[in-house]
Amino acid sequence: MNPIWIVAQREFLTRVKKxxxxxxxxxxxxxxxxxxxxxxxxxxxxxGPKKLLVVDHSYLLVGEKGMEDVVxxxxxxxxxxxxxxxxxxxxxAEFDGLLYLPPSENNDPDYIxxxxxxxxxxxxxxxxxxxxxxxxxxxxxxxxxxxxGVDPEVVKRAETNARLTSVLMGDAGEExxxxxxxxxxxxxxxxxxxxxxxxxxxxxxMRGVIEEKTSRIVExxxxxxxxxQLMLGKITGIASVGLxxxxxxxxxxxxxxxxxxxxxxxxxxxxEVIAQMQAxxxxxxxxxxxxxxxxxxxxxxxxxxxxxxxxxGYLLYGALFAAVGSAVDAExxxxxxxxxxxxxxxxxxxxxxxxxxxxxxxxxxxxSMVPFxxxxxxxxxxxxxxxxxxxxxxxxxxxxxxxxxxxxxSRIYRIGILSYGKKASFKDLWKWIRxxx
Amino acid sequence: xxRAENITKRYADHTALNDxxxxxxxxxxxxxxxxxxxxxxxFLRILNQIIDPDAGQVLLDGRPLxxxxxxxxxxxxxxxxxxxxxxxxxxxxxxxxxxxxxxxEAKKRLVYWFEKLGMESWWDKKIEELSKGMAQxxxxxTTVLHxxxxxxxxxxxxxxxxxxxxxxREEMLELHRNGTTLLFSTHRMENVEEMCTHIGxxxxxxxxxxxxxxxxxxxxxxxxxxxxxxxxxxxxxxxEATAPFHVVSDDALPSSDWRTGRSLCVQLTANEGLNHVxxxxxxxxxxxxxxxxxxxxxxxxxxxxxxAAS
Numbered sequence: 001m002n003p004i005w006i007v008a009q010r011e012f013l014t015r016v017k018k019x020x021x022x023x024x025x026x027x028x029x030x031x032x033x034x035x036x037x038x039x040x041x042x043x044x045x046x047x048g049p050k051k052l053l054v055v056d057h058s059y060l061l062v063g064e065k066g067m068e069d070v071v072x073x074x075x076x077x078x079x080x081x082x083x084x085x086x087x088x089x090x091x092x093a094e095f096d097g098l099l100y101l102p103p104s105e106n107n108d109p110d111y112i113x114x115x116x117x118x119x120x121x122x123x124x125x126x127x128x129x130x131x132x133x134x135x136x137x138x139x140x141x142x143x144x145x146x147x148x149g150v151d152p153e154v155v156k157r158a159e160t161n162a163r164l165t166s167v168l169m170g171d172a173g174e175e176x177x178x179x180x181x182x183x184x185x186x187x188x189x190x191x192x193x194x195x196x197x198x199x200x201x202x203x204x205x206m207r208g209v210i211e212e213k214t215s216r217i218v219e220x221x222x223x224x225x226x227x228x229q230l231m232l233g234k235i236t237g238i239a240s241v242g243l244x245x246x247x248x249x250x251x252x253x254x255x256x257x258x259x260x261x262x263x264x265x266x267x268x269x270x271x272e273v274i275a276q277m278q279a280x281x282x283x284x285x286x287x288x289x290x291x292x293x294x295x296x297x298x299x300x301x302x303x304x305x306x307x308x309x310x311x312x313g314y315l316l317y318g319a320l321f322a323a324v325g326s327a328v329d330a331e332x333x334x335x336x337x338x339x340x341x342x343x344x345x346x347x348x349x350x351x352x353x354x355x356x357x358x359x360x361x362x363x364x365x366x367x368s369m370v371p372f373x374x375x376x377x378x379x380x381x382x383x384x385x386x387x388x389x390x391x392x393x394x395x396x397x398x399x400x401x402x403x404x405x406x407x408x409x410s411r412i413y414r415i416g417i418l419s420y421g422k423k424a425s426f427k428d429l430w431k432w433i434r435x436x437x
Numbered sequence: 438x439x440r441a442e443n444i445t446k447r448y449a450d451h452t453a454l455n456d457x458x459x460x461x462x463x464x465x466x467x468x469x470x471x472x473x474x475x476x477x478x479x480f481l482r483i484l485n486q487i488i489d490p491d492a493g494q495v496l497l498d499g500r501p502l503x504x505x506x507x508x509x510x511x512x513x514x515x516x517x518x519x520x521x522x523x524x525x526x527x528x529x530x531x532x533x534x535x536x537x538x539x540x541x542e543a544k545k546r547l548v549y550w551f552e553k554l555g556m557e558s559w560w561d562k563k564i565e566e567l568s569k570g571m572a573q574x575x576x577x578x579t580t581v582l583h584x585x586x587x588x589x590x591x592x593x594x595x596x597x598x599x600x601x602x603x604x605x606r607e608e609m610l611e612l613h614r615n616g617t618t619l620l621f622s623t624h625r626m627e628n629v630e631e632m633c634t635h636i637g638x639x640x641x642x643x644x645x646x647x648x649x650x651x652x653x654x655x656x657x658x659x660x661x662x663x664x665x666x667x668x669x670x671x672x673x674x675x676x677e678a679t680a681p682f683h684v685v686s687d688d689a690l691p692s693s694d695w696r697t698g699r700s701l702c703v704q705l706t707a708n709e710g711l712n713h714v715x716x717x718x719x720x721x722x723x724x725x726x727x728x729x730x731x732x733x734x735x736x737x738x739x740x741x742x743x744x745a746a747s
Contacts, residue, residue, distance in 0.1 A: 006534050014523065216518030220579075223485040223512040224535035226504075418487070420516065431449050 003225040007233025008240065011208065015241045025245050029252055050096040050128055053088060055081040057103035058112045060139050067131050072099075089119060097124055099132065107147065109140035184356040186297065187380040190306055191352045194375045195345055198313045201242045202321040206334065208234055209325030209417070218417045227414035232406075235318045239311065246310070250303070297383060305382050308395060313375030316402040317341060323409035326416030327424040336426075348373035352380035359384040369394050371401025408433060438463040438587065438618045439484065444493035446479050453479040454490070455642045461587075461620050461635070466613045468629045469622040470738065471639035477622040478515060480639070481591050484620075485512045497587075508537040511585035515592040517576055519564045526560035529579050536583040543582070550578045570601055577608065588612060590621035606632065626734045630654065638738055646741050657737045660705045661730045662714055665690060666722040667698035674701065678721045682714065698725055 015021055024031075049069050054061060057077045066072040073095070075081045075088075085098045097120035104112045113136055118129065142152040209231075212218040221230055324337040351373065355364040359381045368378040368386075374394050378386070415432040416424065439461040446454040454476045461467045469477050482488045484495060486507060495502040497509070520528050526547065533543035551557050554574060564572050581588065593609070594602040610632065613619050623629065629636065630650050638646040646653065668674065673687055685702040703714060711727055718724060732740070 001534070003535055006531070010531050211520070215521050216514075216516045217520055219487065219514035219516050220512070220518075220532065220576075221535065222487050223510075223514070224507055224532070418482075435449060 004229045004233040004236065007225065007230055008237035011234050011237025012240045015204075015238070016244065021241070021245070025248050026252075028245070029249050029256075050124065051094060052118075052132075053085045053095050053098045054101070055085050055098065056101045057081075058101050060101055060104075060109070060112055060136065060143070064135070064139075067135065070128060070131060077103075086119060089121065096120060096122075101136075109143045113137070113140055183297075183383040186302070187359075187383040188352060188356055190302065190382070191349065191376040191380040194306070194310055194313055194379050195349055197242065197246075197310050198317050198345065198375065199342075201238055201314050202317040204238050204241075205234055205318045206321040206325035207331065208238070209322050209413075210328065210331055210334075213326065213417055213420075214329065222417070227417060228410045231319070231322050231410055231413050235315065235322065235406075238318070239314060242310070242314065243307075246307070302382055305391070306379060309375035309379055309398070312371075312395070312398040312402060316371055316375075316398065316405050317345070319402065319406040319409035323412040323416065323429075326413040327419075327429060329420060329423075333423060337429075344372040345376065348376035352377050355380050359386075365390070369397055371398045374398055438465075438498065439620070440496040440499075441480070441484070442493050442496065444480065444483060444490045444495070446476075446483065446488070446490050452642050454483075456493070457639065457642070457644045458493075459637045459644060459647060461618060463618055464613075464616055465618060465635045466609070466633050467618075467620045467635045467637065468633035469620060469637050469639065470626055470629065470734065471622075471624065473624050475624075475639045476642040477624075477639055478591055481512070481514075481589055481620070481622060484589060485510060505537075508583060509586045511536075511580045511583065511588045513576065513580045513588075513590045513593060515595065519572060519576060519579075521565040522563055524561050524563055525556075525567070525575055528564070529575065529582070532579045533582050538583055546582055546584075547578070550582065554578065573597075573601065577605070581612065585617070587618045587620065590619070592623055593621050594623060594625070626738060630734045636734065638741060640738075640742050640745070645745055646737070653737065654731055657732050657740070659730065659732060660707060660709070661685065662703055662705060662711055662727065663730050664701045664703075664714060664718060664727040665694075665696065665698055665725040666701060666718060667696070667725060668722045671697065673699060674718065674721055678717050679703070681717060696725055698723075702730070 049066070049071050051071050051073060052066070054072045054074045055077055056062070056074060059077075061072065061074075064072060075085050078084075082098075082100055085100070089095050089098045097118055100117045100119065101112055102115045116136065118124070118132070145152050145155060212221070218230075225233075320341055324334055324341065327337060328334050348367065351363065351367045355361070355367070355377055358364065364377065364381055367373045368381055368390070374397065378391070378394050382391075411433045412429050415435070416429075439459075441457065441459045444454050444457045445452070457476070457480065459469075459480070469480065471477050479488070483490050484502075486502065486504065497503075497506055523531075529547050530540065530543050533547065534540060538546070551560065556571075556574065556578075559567065559571065559575070564575070567575070588609075590609070593605055597605065609619055609621070613634075633650055635649050636647070636653060637644060648656075666674070679687070679701070682703040682705065685704050687699060687701045690696060690698050690700050701718075705713065711729065715724060715727060
């Protein structure tokens with residue numbers, strides 16, 4: 001049997017048999033989902049409303065009771081009110097802060113706002129500050145309108161809202177609703193997942209190499225297989241783990257989706273309902289748009305591109321991570337070599353934020369061609385539609401890229417795994433690459 | 438069996454092997470000697486095709502070494518170990534399969550060895566659960582499991598307590614008796630001559646000496662003999678007894694010796710032998726012990742290196 005296959009088999013089995021694999025595979029989608037929803041959940045966590053004492057010399061907030069998360073308690077605006085308020089704040093734990101609005105000068109609302117202060121014993125949430133600021137701005141705005149002789153009610157009635165529905169005209173002349181927001185989210189999520197996966201599994205390769213080096217088994221093994229075979233076997237084995245995990249995740253998600261759409265979302269996925277919702281001008285429109293977008297996306301293309309770019313990116317970086325693992329004695333020493341590897345990945349992530357806005361810009365084009373960034377950036381672009389020649393070129397370049405890095409890495413690897421003790425520098429790596437054997 | 442011809446290996450900043458030719462005969466127990474950094478490990482790695490020489494070639498049974506020859510060679514490197522978190526049975530199987538054994542065959546042999554060495558209960562244990570000595574036993578089994586014709590050990594005695602080292606020595610001797618060709622390196626030259634049939638000496642990346650132990654010792658004979666004796670009154674030998682020889686020394690036996698008496702060291706010519714000494718001594722003293730002083734491998738090494746330098 002081919003030794004690469006035997007090595008890959010071991011790498012695959014030892015990882016799949018671990019309990020952490022089972023847990024990660026089953027809980028992974030849940031975990032990723034939570035990761036995305038958690039910040040929003042936390043932010044919306046119901047917290048008792050904060051109580052603010054208000055000393056309002058200018059009567060700007062007259063009649064206001066507060067907002068969703070703030071309750072105002074007004075003090076009579078006597079000259080001593082500020083000092084009294086501070087004392088109450090210090091002695092009475094019931095109040096979280098003291099809002100002070102000075103008397104206005106020349107009836108100028110701007111003067112009030114510039115000199116308004118919020119006293120508190122502890123830091124107050126930024127959202128609360130922003131809320132109060134918004135309200136003050138609104139009040140000052142209305143007061144200014146009144147000073148100009150305009151009724152704020154009139155302004156409110158005159159306010160209007162425009163929403164463009166973007167429609168892409170395809171080659172065949174069909175028109176396609178193109179909700180850009182949804183594609184942005186999908187593209188960014190796909191790019192982000194690629195980033196996480198490449199990191200996750202490439203790091204596993206590196207750990208595996210370091211483990212073999214520190215346990216001193218590596219020389220025993222390479223007396224049976226070539227270093228290149230050991231490296232390729234390891235990369236292949238871990239790639240299979242990743243693929244298996246991915247397939248299970250897709251399957252679980254599909255099952256979850258099927259289960260949900262059969263029950264809760266049954267109505268939502270009925271075309272008639274969608275059409276109905278689209279007909280409604282406002283509230284239902286957005287939801288319907290997302291739903292029709294869900295249906296208009298080319299999932300087979302995205303899924304197969306995702307698999308390709310995950311594998312390509314993983315192979316490209318995996319080989320380099322293997323080289324890094326071979327050059328060090330312990331994981332703590334990997335820092336200096338990791339930086340040049342993580343930089344392009346992080347750069348790709350930053351670029352894809354820009355790419356979301358303009359998926360056909362030169363920036364987007366070039367970064368989706370360079371193999372080091374193309375897996376992340378191209379995935380961000382694909383939901384928006386990419387010409388097939390660009391996709392093809394990018395894929396060919398990625399294949400060439402990982403062949404190149406594998407070759408480079410194997411030259412470092414074959415010498416690195418036998419070097420103990422001395423801490424390798426970039427100069428050493430360069431020497432290893434050039435040295436013939 | 439193995440013939441290395443004019444092997445040269447250069448690294449970026451130094452030459453590890455310089456035109457080294459060595460011959461390891463079939464069935465020999467070959468000791469590759471030399472100080473640290475002489476190039477021994479590099480040589481063994483080349484034999485195992487872990488690295489390639491810059492010049493020269495290795496012949497196995499007369500033809501150049503090939504990739505599938507690894508199945509005929511067993512190698513225990515100086516830096517040796519096993520996967521700490523993998524079960525003993527699983528990783529023994531794995532290593533055997535890498536050497537080209539089928540899974541079924543590997544399993545059969547492992548069961549045999551594990552039974553023979555009383556290791557059956559270790560099969561599902563992880564290496565990290567075993568003691569160091571137990572792990573070394575596993576390592577030894579995995580090295581010899583594919584029944585290689587050639588076994589190569591790099592510094593097999595280093596890092597072991599004397600008892601464990603002795604055990605390894607005995608196992609090596611048994612393999613040698615069974616006809617396996619053994620090659621091992623060591624930088625400690627004590628006791629090597631009793632164990633080896635052949636030796637090769639490497640110093641500063643060059644071969645300085647090679648041959649069967651008998652030949653090497655024979656060519657380094659000094660014709661010097663030591664005799665322990667006891668005269669009736671404990672005095673030194675009379676002059677007439679030692680007159681025919683060149684006496685190197687004649688001292689009382691060291692206080693650590695349990696006997697009382699003296700030790701005589703004489704230098705003879707190539708034509709003379711122990712009989713000459715004994716016949717001259719016997720009328721004057723009881724001979725307690727007599728032998729030819731053969732230089733130790735360490736002495737030979739130092740002498741050879743010094744000769745090469747001058």
